[in-house]
Amino acid sequence: MAQGIDPIHQFQLHDLAGPWNIAGYEISFTNSALFMGIAVGVVTLTLLAAASRAALVPGRLQSVGELWYEFIHNMVRNVLGAEGKPFFPLVFSLFSFVLVANLLGMFPYFFTVTSHVVVTGTLAVFVVGLVVVVGIVKHGLGWFKLFVPHGVPMVILPFISLIEVISFLSRPVSLGLRLFGNMLAGHIVLKVFAGFVVLLGSMGLGGIVGAIAPLGMAVALTALEFLVAFLQAFVFAILTCVYLNDALHTHH
Amino acid sequence: MSQSTLVVAEATTEAPATGEAPAEGTAPAGGEAGHGTESTGAEGGHHGAFPPMDAQSFPSQIFWLVVFFGLLYLLMSKLALPRMAAVLNNRHKTLEADLSKASALKNETESAIKSYEKALADARAKAQGIATETRARMTAEVEGERSKLETSVAAKIAAAETRIAGLKEQAMKDVGEVAAETAADIVAELTGAQVSKADAAKAIAGLKG
Numbered sequence: 516m517a518q519g520i521d522p523i524h525q526f527q528l529h530d531l532a533g534p535w536n537i538a539g540y541e542i543s544f545t546n547s548a549l550f551m552g553i554a555v556g557v558v559t560l561t562l563l564a565a566a567s568r569a570a571l572v573p574g575r576l577q578s579v580g581e582l583w584y585e586f587i588h589n590m591v592r593n594v595l596g597a598e599g600k601p602f603f604p605l606v607f608s609l610f611s612f613v614l615v616a617n618l619l620g621m622f623p624y625f626f627t628v629t630s631h632v633v634v635t636g637t638l639a640v641f642v643v644g645l646v647v648v649v650g651i652v653k654h655g656l657g658w659f660k661l662f663v664p665h666g667v668p669m670v671i672l673p674f675i676s677l678i679e680v681i682s683f684l685s686r687p688v689s690l691g692l693r694l695f696g697n698m699l700a701g702h703i704v705l706k707v708f709a710g711f712v713v714l715l716g717s718m719g720l721g722g723i724v725g726a727i728a729p730l731g732m733a734v735a736l737t738a739l740e741f742l743v744a745f746l747q748a749f750v751f752a753i754l755t756c757v758y759l760n761d762a763l764h765t766h767h
Numbered sequence: 768m769s770q771s772t773l774v775v776a777e778a779t780t781e782a783p784a785t786g787e788a789p790a791e792g793t794a795p796a797g798g799e800a801g802h803g804t805e806s807t808g809a810e811g812g813h814h815g816a817f818p819p820m821d822a823q824s825f826p827s828q829i830f831w832l833v834v835f836f837g838l839l840y841l842l843m844s845k846l847a848l849p850r851m852a853a854v855l856n857n858r859h860k861t862l863e864a865d866l867s868k869a870s871a872l873k874n875e876t877e878s879a880i881k882s883y884e885k886a887l888a889d890a891r892a893k894a895q896g897i898a899t900e901t902r903a904r905m906t907a908e909v910e911g912e913r914s915k916l917e918t919s920v921a922a923k924i925a926a927a928e929t930r931i932a933g934l935k936e937q938a939m940k941d942v943g944e945v946a947a948e949t950a951a952d953i954v955a956e957l958t959g960a961q962v963s964k965a966d967a968a969k970a971i972a973g974l975k976g
Contacts, residue, residue, distance in 0.1 A: 526818040528828075540826035547824075548831035555839040562847035569854045571861060577854070584851045604844035612839055631818070633825045634832050699819060 522706035526630055526699070547634070550626045554615040583611070587752060594756035598763050602756075605645075609638065610752035617698060617744030621737070629747075630698040632691065639691030642755050643683075650762035661765050690754055697747050701740045708733040946971055 533543025565580020573581055587607045591599045613629060620627025628634055650658035662679040663672065711729035715722040818824070947968035954962045 523818065528818060528821075528824045537830070540830070541823070542827045542830040544831070545824070545827055547828055548835070551831055551835040555835050555842070558839060559842045559847055562843075562851060566847065566850035566854050569850075569857065571858055580851060581855060584848070584855065604840060604848055607848060608836065608840045608843045611843070612836060631824075631828060632820065633828045637829050637832055638836070695819070 522703045522710065525627070525702060525706060528631075546626045547628055547631060550616065550619055550628050551612075554612055554619055554628065557615050557619070558611040590753060590756055594753065594760055595763060599756070599759065602759055606752050606755055606759075609642070609755055610748050613638070613694065613751050614745060614748035617748055618741070620698065620702065621740060621744060627698055627702055629694055630702055632695040632699075635695040635698075636687070636691035638751075639687040639694075642690065642758060643687040646758045646762045649759065650765070653763060654765055658762070658765055661761060686754075686758060690751065690758075694747050694751055697743050701736070701743055705733060705736050705740060708736060943968065943971070 528545045528547055530543040530545055531549055533541070535542050535544070561576075562580050562583070565577045565583075568574065568577060570577060584607070587610050588603060591603045591606050595602060616628040619625050620630065650661070662676050662683065664675060664679065667675050708729045712726045712733060715726035715729070718725075816822075947964055950971055951962045951964055951967040954960060954967065
């Protein structure tokens with residue numbers, strides 16, 4: 516019982532297969548890896564099922580698939596323009612992976628992949644790294660003019676450039692931590708309130724009456740967490756687009 | 768949340784006499800200690816750290832993230848998204864074709880209506896032309912007839928007038944003769960003198976003058 520109420524226990528990793536090692540690193544197949552795989556499977560199967568009938572007037576599943584596709588498609592086109600087309604599969608994959616991982620985490624006893632900072636951080640570093648690579652490939656070293664804004668007096672230019680560099684370097688941090696923090700905090704708070712219900716419920720009649728408030732809170736928070744799950748995936752995707760826009764169109 | 772209040776309570780019970788500031792100072796330390804014991808108790812000494820921050824699990828998570836995200840990217844870019852795009856493109860094309868067909872049909876309808884209206888207008892104009900022409904012809908005919916009639920009537924009037932004038936003249940002449948005769952008879956009756964007709968006529972003419 517004590518383990519069930521511990522709000523941190525849900526983030527615990529345990530090996531499902533392994534331990535395996537590559538170059539001295541432990542890469543055992545954990546519950547986190549399992550849920551990454553499930554997320555990939557859910558995304559792929561949903562979309563393939565949605566596209567399988569290819570009806571002119573879409574059914575329910577096909578509508579969901581098309582909505583999903585067009586949501587990201589429009590986002591990429593609006594933010595990046597025509598040049599953003601090659602990045603559409605990437606943004607779509609990021610959005611879908613984060614969204615489905617977040618939503619899978621809403622099921623009781625399921626592991627939330629995005630509640631680990633290393634996962635969100637890796638995705639964020641990958642995005643910002645991609646921005647740097649695309650920027651240099653597209654504009655050469657002239658891309659670094661991004662950090663030297665036009666029309667700034669020479670006196671304060673070094674400071675502005677420093678601030679620009681810091682702001683650029685803080686992007687992966689904020690991008691990764693935002694998602695991680697939202698998922699982690701949401702799940703902890705949910706667990707804490709749910710734990711109150713169990714604790715108070717085991718204390719007899721008075722406790723059961725007292726447990727009504729935390730139960731209502733847990734229900735409300737569950738709804739909120741569904742919103743957050745979608746919102747954070749959306750934020751991750753749109754920030755990826757905004758950052759890529761810096762790499763594609765540098766007009767500072 | 769409940770934990771931190773518990774810790775603060777512990778800290779205050781540990782140092783009840785020292786007052787506010789020291790209690791606050793000991794609170795974070797107490798909190799950390801509480802957290803440490805709580806987490807080790809819960810995890811049974813598996814890793815010992817807060818799981819999301821446990822660096823020991825990082826290589827495994829990064830490895831599997833790269834594997835599965837790479838897989839997802841491949842599946843999306845090579846399989847799912849092209850199919851989805853084909854579905855949407857197909858619909859877009861069908862709609863476009865239907866719309867263009869509809870607009871072509873609409874254009875056809877409009878041109879048909881236009882030609883019908885033109886034919887109608889032409890027919891109307893023609894009918895009007897015929898009517899005007901007929902009216903003009905009728906008017907001309909009527910006018911001709913009337914002028915002919917008028918001239919013939921005028922000629923007849925003129926002939927009648929000359930005849931009347933002749934008759935009047937004749938009548939006046941006859942009146943003079945009758946007057947002379949009557950005058951001669953009256954003179955003969957009154958005086959007994961025979962007056963010739965010519966004298967009587969002369970005398971009357973003298974009276975008249």
